[in-house]
Amino acid sequence: MKILGMDSSGLVASVAVVEDGVLLAEYTTDYKKTHSQTLLPMLDEIKRMIDLDMGTIDAIATSAGPGSFTGLRIGAATVKGLGLALNKPIVEVSTLEGLAWNLWGTDRVVCPLMDARRNQVYTAAYEFVPTDKPVGKASVAGDETTQSEKSAELSLCTLIPQEAMDVVEMIEKLNALQRPVVFLGDGVPVYEGLIKTHCKVPYLFAPAGKNRQRAASVAALGAVYYAHGQKVTAAEHQPIYLRKSQAEREAEAKA
Amino acid sequence: MNECKQTSTEDVLILAIESSCDETAAAVVKNGREVLSNVIYSQIALHTVYGGVVPEIASRKHVEKINQVIESALEQAGVTLQEISAIAVTYGPGLVGALLVGVSEAKAISFATGIPLVGVHHISGHISANYIEHQELKPPFACLVASGGHSHLVVVKDYGQYEIIGRTRDDAAGEAFDKVARAIGLGYPGGPKIDKLSKEGNPDAIAFPRAKVAESEYDFSFSGLKSAVLNYLNSCQMKGEEVNQADVAASFQKAVIDVLVEHSIHAVKEFGFDKFAIAGGVASNASLRAALQEACDREGITFYHPSPALCTDNAAMIGAAGYYEFIKGVRHGYDLNAVPNLKLDEA
Helix, strand or coil: CEEEECCCCEEEEEECCCCCCCEEEEEEECCCCCCCHHHHHHHHHHHHCCCCCCCHHHHEEEECCCCCCCHHHHHHHHHHHHHHHCCCEEEEEEEEEEEHCCCCCCEEEEEEEEEEECCCEEEEEEEEEEEEEECCCCCCCCCCHHHCCCCCCEEEEEEEEECCCCCCCCHHHHHCCCCEEEECHHHHHHHHHHHHHHCCEEEECCCCCCCCCHHHHHHHHHHHHHHCCCEEEECCCCCCCCCCCCHHHHHHHHC | CCCCCCCCCCEEEEEEECCCCCCEEEEEECCCCCEEEEEECCCCHHHCCCCCHHEEEHHHHHHHHHHHHHHHHHHCCCCCCCHEEEEEEEECCHHHHHHHHHHHHHHHHHHHHCCCCCEEHHHHHHHHHHHHHCCCCCCCCCEEEEECCEEEEEEEEEEEEEEEEEECCCHHHHHHHHHHHHHHCCCCHHHHHHHHHHCCCCCCCCCCCCCCCCCCCCCCCHHHHHHHHHHHHHHHHHHHHCHHHHHHHHHHHHHHHHHHHHHHHHHHHHEEEEEEEECCHHHHHHHHHHHHHHHHHHHHCCCECCCHHCCCCCCCCHHHHHHHHHCCCCCCCCCCCCCCCCCCCCC
């Protein structure tokens, strides 16, 4: 199973190809160039580097939001165009879940914070929970052990559902959980001061390489979703904005 | 850029995509002149409650509808992507968020299929709508482009080669229509509503100004006219006089049309053309078309205009313009970006 992953939800532009549990290629940049100029040239680069035949891709996993409205739309229109041309399904991965997947295996509560301006963040809280699952592969001749062996799989479970909210309100919800937390995302440098002031539980900040969107995580988590049949058609796919447009919010406020 | 001129006689099929404002559109055009399909998803109803186009809402709707619109265009044309020679897409001018949807989609389809990509200027598309409607029309000719965002007098030197000789100094003609329509309570979009109401009014009832721009005989200015209408409405209100909306609409429209016609005919004669075309949303205004037809007949100028459906935003016109760019060898890369202020003579 070959999954193409893409993320353009924030400043990061990232593309990756994951096949059967192996990352074949990933190209990630966090640079002030519009995704319109980076995303496809980056995909073109890895396509050439790994001799990728686009027709062999099973599905396109995309960071579906929340995030920058424009970034999400560039990503959405790109994967919709690829899906239309290749006749492949889209696997929608929450940007926040994709970020959390970067920290696969941690015992801590994972809290991605994406800056949504004016002290607001797109955020959620997750934990990794082991679930026993039989090994799916058929036994290889002469290798009797694999069939009966059990392997633990980690599931990403939601503790606080994704929402656009005040950063201090989120920190108080995390305090109520009374568990150590690890923060990540582009909201961390913006709200570091508020975290230090308000966070009462032990906390860590994820390091470079794990603290921003990675298409490898989107593709890896997308592969799990795809295996569970979670996919949409390219025509159906739309970003998850978590917020209405300003004009709609103002109209509702007046009503 | 990749040079591969189309030298054979085989048909060139362009898949065109347009999303610069509030219409999500796709079309398949054969050899630049024959429309095999022309699909438009119009968002006008969505924006009417806000009194104008809301960019964020428009952009979201484009994402929602674009694949269905493209798939319908291919299906109605009875062709598959494999038969398409090139993908043409509007990359400016327009609302950046809206443009990016079409540009990103077009690039992705081009990338996945290897079909060449050609970026098209939106106004070049409007002008090229005339090639669809009038098979015999060839450059050079003069063209008036009037729409919600543009008022240009253009010399079409060759296919895709333009020289702007006159432009608006402030409001575009369509913008003036929208603002006046709002002021007299007609709502959005203003052009068709004013055109309709004008038929019941007296165009000579109120003397609104015909603005001239000093030292620039082909330029337009409509903000003074708009202010004159607003002042007239205010003074009526202060005096407690009842406003005859139809007379205001007819007199305003006449003032706009007089200036557009005068500048256009002046340009055609000065540049020595015998052909004149109009393009853009305002070109679907029935009174403007009638006035230009009459003036052209009087001066012995052949007058070209697209049917109203091809005047407003559509993708067939982008397919026509894209065809001429494609056969010239124009190709764009996967880094093509939306250019909200793209200039017609720099495209």
